Amino acid sequence: MEQYICNSCGKKHDITPTIWICTCGGVLNVVKDIPKIDVASWNHYPNSLWRYLETMPFQKESKTWEQVTMGEGQTPLIVPDPLESNTYVKVDYMMPTLSFKDRGAAVLITKAKEIGISKVIADSSGNAGTAIAAYAARCNIACDIYLSDETSPKKIAQVKAHGANIKQIHGTREDIAAAAQHAVKEEEVFYASHVYNPYFYEGTKTYAYEIYEELNGAPDTLIIPVGNGTLLLGAYYGFKELFANGLIEKMPKIIAIQAANCAPLVDAFNNGELSAEPVKNKGTLAEGIAIAAPARSPQILEAVRNTNGEFIDIEEDEILSARAKLSEKGFYVEVTSAVNYAGYLKYKKEPEEKIIVPLCGAGIKSK
Ligand SMILES: *Cc1c(COP(=O)(O)O)cnc(C)c1O
Ligand SMILES: [Zn+2]
Numbered sequence: 001m002e003q004y005i006c007n008s009c010g011k012k013h014d015i016t017p018t019i020w021i022c023t024c025g026g027v028l029n030v031v032k033d034i035p036k037i038d039v040a041s042w043n044h045y046p047n048s049l050w051r052y053l054e055t056m057p058f059q060k061e062s063k064t065w066e067q068v069t070m071g072e073g074q075t076p077l078i079v080p081d082p083l084e085s086n087t088y089v090k091v092d093y094m095m096p097t098l099s100f101k102d103r104g105a106a107v108l109i110t111k112a113k114e115i116g117i118s119k120v121i122a123d124s125s126g127n128a129g130t131a132i133a134a135y136a137a138r139c140n141i142a143c144d145i146y147l148s149d150e151t152s153p154k155k156i157a158q159v160k161a162h163g164a165n166i167k168q169i170h171g172t173r174e175d176i177a178a179a180a181q182h183a184v185k186e187e188e189v190f191y192a193s194h195v196y197n198p199y200f201y202e203g204t205k206t207y208a209y210e211i212y213e214e215l216n217g218a219p220d221t222l223i224i225p226v227g228n229g230t231l232l233l234g235a236y237y238g239f240k241e242l243f244a245n246g247l248i249e250k251m252p253k254i255i256a257i258q259a260a261n262c263a264p265l266v267d268a269f270n271n272g273e274l275s276a277e278p279v280k281n282k283g284t285l286a287e288g289i290a291i292a293a294p295a296r297s298p299q300i301l302e303a304v305r306n307t308n309g310e311f312i313d314i315e316e317d318e319i320l321s322a323r324a325k326l327s328e329k330g331f332y333v334e335v336t337s338a339v340n341y342a343g344y345l346k347y348k349k350e351p352e353e354k355i356i357v358p359l360c361g362a363g364i365k366s367k
Contacts, residue, residue: 049073204234332363
């Protein structure tokens with residue numbers, strides 16, 4: 001039986017259908033050892049993120065994923081500008097629901113199916129809700145998604161198409177999470193949260209494994225947008241596992257990007273703090289990373305510090321110009337995702353520095 005361990009107090013908990021937070025309020029991680037990576041096993045699986053199944057906390061014989069997968073993962077790594085041949089974009093909008101959230105959702109919902117869950121609740125600024133709704137639909141799991149009434153209409157339409165019940169809340173992103181958590185408690189159901197459920201990060205860690213295979217090693221630098229840090233932490237854990245297995249010689253440096261109008265982690269990082277104080281969201285075009293109080297802030301700050309990384313914040317006028325520049329090169333991303341490229345343009349790179357920029361969500365998702 002797999003267990004969770006609290007990130008704050010270290011208490012262990014059996015994994016039950018309703019547990020999602022420690023009694024002390026701390027976030028939970030899966031109890032596990034660093035996996036022993038058997039590279040030869042990867043070719044036993046179809047071309048998807050399930051190549052790395054044996055590094056995830058599932059029974060090796062587990063076949064549940066076969067009924068869940070929609071081919072997510074193995075996204076292309078492309079040089080967008082031949083004049084900058086060491087800069088790559090990883091095109092994670094080429095996913096079943098058009099964002100990287102499918103990495104986490106596919107793995108999380110596979111776990112939920114394994115433990116016999118019939119209903120899930122999640123809250124989201126859009127893309128995580130879409131991904132959870134799609135994979136839940138695929139597994140005949142009922143699904144309620146809590147969203148802001150200001151979420152992009154196209155993301156709401158996507159969630160609706162998968163048959164999820166949409167609960168539109170008027171309030172901040174934190175109000176929406178609180179409403180979902182209240183319902184989880186009242187209804188005693190599974191909280192399919194991309195922030196709290198640690199299986200989500202077992203999915204996002206495959207971002208690192210794929211880059212390792214595509215480059216035949218590690219890059220120097222990862223540019224990563226951060227709201228709740230689900231891609232950042234997944235990438236960090238993935239490269240840590242590769243490093244611990246001796247497959248790469250150094251950890252890539254993580255350059256974390258936030259919108260200046262909602263940047264709790266930038267402040268905390270620059271002030272040398274171990275966790276982030278909630279800020280007031282002043283409003284940003286980057287709806288997908290407008291998180292004023294990220295629940296895993298200590299882990300995010302630690303990851304960036306451990307890799308000798310840094311934070312960069314992006315002004316509103318830099319977002320749309322970065323989106324236009326990417327479009328001119330052929331890549332059409334949603335507005336939130338342009339922040340990543342804006343961060344890259346602002347970052348002072350070394351000659352020859354090998355850098356990866358994720359393209360997290362497809363252009364047709366936003367205005
Ligand atoms: C979710 C998302 C992000 C940020 O991910 P976090 O887990 O909140 O850090 C960035 N870009 C897009 C397009 C997203 O959907
Ligand atoms: Zn605890």
